Amino acid sequence: MDRSEITDNPVIKAYDHPSGGWGSLKSVAEKTLAEGLSVQTILEMLRKQNKADGYACVSCSWAKPAEPNLAEFCENGAKATVWEVTRKRCDRAFFARHRVSDLRQWPDHDLEKQGRLTTPLRYDATLDQYIPVKWADAFREIGAELQALDPDSAVFYVSGRASLETSYMWQLFARIYGSPNLPDSSNMCHESTSVGLPKSIGSPVGTVQIEDFDAADMLFFFGHNTGTNAPRLLHQVHDARKRGVPVITFNPLQERGLMRFKDPQSPTEMLSPDDGVKMSSDYFQIRPGGDIAAMTGIAKAVLALDDAALASGDPRVLDVAFIAEHCHGLAEFEVFVRAQTWEEIERCAGIDRDSLEHVGRLYATAKKVIANFGMGLTQHRHGTENVQMLCNLLLMRGNIGRPGAGISPIRGHSNVQGQRTVGVSEKPELVPLDVFAARYGFEPPRHKGLDTVEACKGIIDGSVRAFVSLGGNFSRAAPETALLEGAWRKLRLSVQISTKLNRNHLLPGEVTYILPCLGRIEEDLQASGKQHVSMEDSTACIHGSIGWSPPASPELLSEPKIVAELAKATVAGRSSIPWDEWVGDYSKVRDEIAAVYPSDFHDFNARFLQPGGFHRDLPACKREWKTENGKANFLTPSGFDVNPNIHVDGKDILSLMTIRSNDQFNTTVYGYDDRLRGIKGTRMVLLMNAEDMARLKLRDDDRVDVATYADDGVDRRVHDMRVHSFSIPKGAVAGYFPELNPLVPLWHHAKGSHTPASKAIPVEIIRR
Template sequence: MRACGVDPSGLRFAGSGPWALLTGCMETDMERSENTDNPTIEQYDQPTGGWGSVKSLLSHAKDEGMLASTLWATLQKQNKADGYQCVSCSWAKPAEPHTFEYCENGAKATIWETTPKRCDREFFAKHTVSELLEWTDHDLEKQGRLTTPMRYDRTLDQYVPVKWEDAFREIAAELNAIDPKSAVFYVSGRAALETSHMWQLMARIYGSNNLPDSSNMCHESTSVGLPESIGSPVGTVTLDDFDQCDMMFFFGHNTGTNAPRLLHWVQEARKRGAPVITFNPVLERGLMRFKNPQSPTEMLSPDEGTKMSSDYYQVRGGGDIAAMTGIAKAVFALDDAAQETGRPRVLDVDFIETHCHGFDEFERFVRQADWDEIVRCSGLPRDELEHVGRVYAKAEKVIGNYGMGLTQHRHGIENVQMLVNLLLMRGMMGKPGAGISPIRGHSNVQGQRTVGITEKLKLIPVEKFEEFYGFTVPKEDGLDTIGTCEGILDGSVKAFVALGGNFSRAIPDTARMEDAWRRMRLNVQISTKLNRNHLLTAEINYILPCIGRIERDTQASGPQTVSMEDSTACIHASFGHREPASRELLSEPKIVAELAKALVPGKSTVPWDEWVGDYAKVRDAIERAYPTDFRDFNKRMGTPGGFHRDIGASYREWRTESGKANFLTPDTFDVDPDIDTTSADVLRLITLRSNDQFNTTIYGYDDRLRGVFGTRMVILMNEEDMQRLGLRNDDRVDVQTHTDDGIVRKVEDYRVHAWAMPKGNCGGYYPELNALLPLWHHSKRAHVPAAKSIPVRLTKRGRQAAA
């Protein structure tokens, strides 16, 4: 690699323009072409970030046919106060952003959305739906941006153009011909606050509370668990707390792929000596080594980057409650020793007495817990958990981060609440530098719930909606994601109207759900790109293409701004500036308003046209309905770094029934107690995402950070398990769910490969392996699919030489 010039203030670009640094410093052999005919799996020892990340971005941009200058100009606006908010993850945006305030996956999402490729009427004229059903998820989305409203013609087996006004009229007629309770209005995590608020009003005026969203599939365990513990459905920390903390926990989160910009704050914490202790069944590169692309010195250095986790523990999949119990048991022992010797207490007894409820029961549970059982269930030695307890006991400001490794289990709620218990023991809640940090996925999935996207009546201001707009809100809870799937299977759901997303790929039981989907009456998809959900044709089907967040949205009052909420409960403005992909596109708020005018004319006083003409009026309506969280919404929305919602737990106001923070004691260590893995040949499958995807969007077939190139059809296994089952690297297997419900769930012709996994666990990629996930295997109260613990058996198909 040749050297490039730098100066103390930042980058000095060789040649003409910033891309000269990115291309001119890339004379290495790190680049891997995607070769699905000859996939390879090997150890990847490079850090997260660094030149591997830059090379990947350049490769994707080139493959999409994008001009470097165009991409650079766009990325310079990403996550900036005067620009657009990233369309991928929801991690927080700083008030003083870096020059490159985006990560590899965020930039890939921008490339994917701003591609010059078009999936237009000519494309649909060339291909039948039956043909397109044979294409992969990657190849469908790779056709580019949708440009024209389309309606499915069953006689041709093709989508054909339809006028917007005809589509709205016909969709409304179909919906008004059925019981509103049989219609579902789904929302993906990308729709802005303004659109989401309008969407839920339209559905309720129509008569449906069926408003499932992306959170149902990932962090609903948080949304149920945290309010019971601390009175808030979201985390308590902001970026200021990350700047102050002196220790972090990470449980079950692949930060390097799913929220890479967080790595900057982790790196800074490590540089000031803060321990970062990670519990994850899979060794993820992002929390092992990181080389910061913002730093020329790091990028040009030959070293391996920053060691991100001071301690990394491969907890057995589903063993987190046991591990946290072991840490808590160690803390109690240290507190006992401190009292015996007259030293300061390890427990924050003043905080517990003043602010907490249920501590005595929790203490009994932990003290009575058997170390042998803790070790067996967690898969971790006692001395390692006691070491973590000692490190934790010395810290003053601790943040507990977690992801779907905690939430996607049968007892996902208890997982979340046990982490809260661990923090409450030492008063690590509601003070600077400390708190709970659920790391959400999609860019506005948290915010949608804030403005009314929920099937639960108790979470919306029913009386205000009825008073403000003169209609009656349906008085029973609606369907969440699991309820929607059950309704599609039994035929009670007749219509599915989606504001974004790829619902059928994100949900469990793929084969059963795809078959049942075709028996519905109506399927409407508001989208930017083609995906499989468009091709699962009901009796009547529409594709309604919309403007993307990065594009200019001009309405009657001029250019419009939208807003969204990040993982730290901060609200941000977002300004699109790119030319829309097609003149035929409508904005999401415009589509919602026009559909509402056709569907529920005269049934409310909602001023749909006024709202579309000026989105500021929608924000006024949001503030009116939610005055505490959205005080002075329009004045504050442009605040650099966003403005923070009123999260009582962040300043020790506990909005719980007890009026205090609650220690909530689990019933068991086993977070998935009703699946049988006692047979020697049954493994627990953990679904994973590659660093070349975001949620169901597959950017490519390489998972660079795991060294998997050219394939997603792989099962990563513990080497001892492979030997025990008579398997070798690159053997081909069929994978079948081990259940007794009479349903065969199976995927075929996967290759196995030895990996650093706990014994009894294996891993493979979502969403393809959703085919193995039973619909009933979900969080007991939150209904989140338990995708981190699927019981499976592998059957060898015959040996094949290593690629």
């Protein structure tokens, strides 16, 4: 076990340097050498990253420009590449040396640090070890297990890594088998977007393309740590700030990426002694969950300015022509906004009236505004309303459906948005089931399947008997971790298609397999030759990806091959799908996608490798609203209260938000340092407001337990955390995902979307 990066004396010290810059380059170089790669080798690989003739980054889903920079990658994207092409191997010899019960004591970081999985494995309970298994035997045995189960008891999960081609095959396999249970990682992050946006504008995804940033004259950021979670977007923000464009940020923590940035691709900036470019013209540390209140304050200021313009005969501040032609619901929304008092807005947002009126004045004069947001909006009990409220703000001034403006949800994993586009969904109304039935000769299930929260409930109560996972580290990423992991071993069947060892592998069910697959960066050779795959980025552009590095092991199979073999072993003869033909030539899968989704994917094979990819046909971008009433809708929120069903009864309850570090992507932890927050050598830390610490008689480095405040009889707590004072609003506390996922109850989720409400968890701090 490699614990060299953990220290008993972690250092937490304010980090005053810009994001990017020399710190970024140094961090990538250190990770490169630690994985047994030379700097020259990784530079050659990175030269192909996010290029039309190269591979799409395996981490974030931010847009890939048609005219890329020489180095079109960020620090975390480079680390993701290093992590995948590592020289380290988690091979047969490793599993022969270690029992699974012993591996469960290892930190998550050390599990993945063992390197790439090389051979298919089956768990042997008598040995408490994984042992090698032949591919043919694994497929046959998994198929037999699935055939013996009720399809409604089987879950087919998809992480955001899988390509469009694989995702399309995967959901067809599940539906032919008879299961509608197709949760994916979007359920845990942007499901509030997928549920909220269609009611507002008739689209489940954003309306902004990368070129819109060049035309925008104002940018909003709500609840997104861009410097860690989508660093390449900083280049668009950097360019906007150099043009003098206001950038208004609302986030509980002061994140360096949206404060100062030094462009590593600019020799002038790198050699300059200054601290780079100031990224946010205004930065407001909002209370966790205070976003609706803050947006109400901005809207209230805009209405006041519109009242004054109307009284004086000046041009209206509201875009009345746009609203009259395209919108519905303004009157009710206006009544709500005018009824809210500034006292209540300030209390709930944690931002004063003068500041919000200042933002309102800026917004009232801007003509083309982009509103960007992340999980700081979606992972709340009122996450869907957060998203809809941001739409309301944009609709007031006609900022949807025109160049340089729009709503911009910043997605996480590289193809998490695209999987939904090609049918990965538990909701039957979102999938062309009639087309599938007619085209492939099978009858798909028509009832709603399980989403992530419902799948977790099913595992815990025993109604889910099989969990087949295409990528991911589900048990670690999902809420209610302790109950979920305790129940996992009661599953009849657990199958994980993976590239690296992770925590979920160490929770064997009665029958358990690890099926190692090719990574996206690796060359994929099939019957017709070298294959390409595709994915969709956050801006709804479809891109090709060409693997070119040698596979980590000759035993590895591609994801499409594994899916096809599982389907052949489980549902042979139950459809007309030629699985072997599709695997032999992925272009045939793309032809099928184009035939089923012609408006988005016509001429798929001819377009997907072109620089910049191609954009999906989104009616909202053209001011065509595919809502029930054919209009863009102002949707009035129910109120400001973050957790309306949780009553603290005078107790000293804090609101915990989970965060990711600079050395992390999703559940993958590259190291124990969070450079941009000044934390070195630990992830078991709680960041607290100094006044809260004084009130609770806590000092820096005191050890505490943190427990969820709930009255459902479940004891949820994480032990032995260090507390440290940090710049965070009073009443709020922050700590790392996924370590604090055990504190998120399954019932603590967004209304309507079931997105876990991980950004406002009521907790108590307990001195050890």
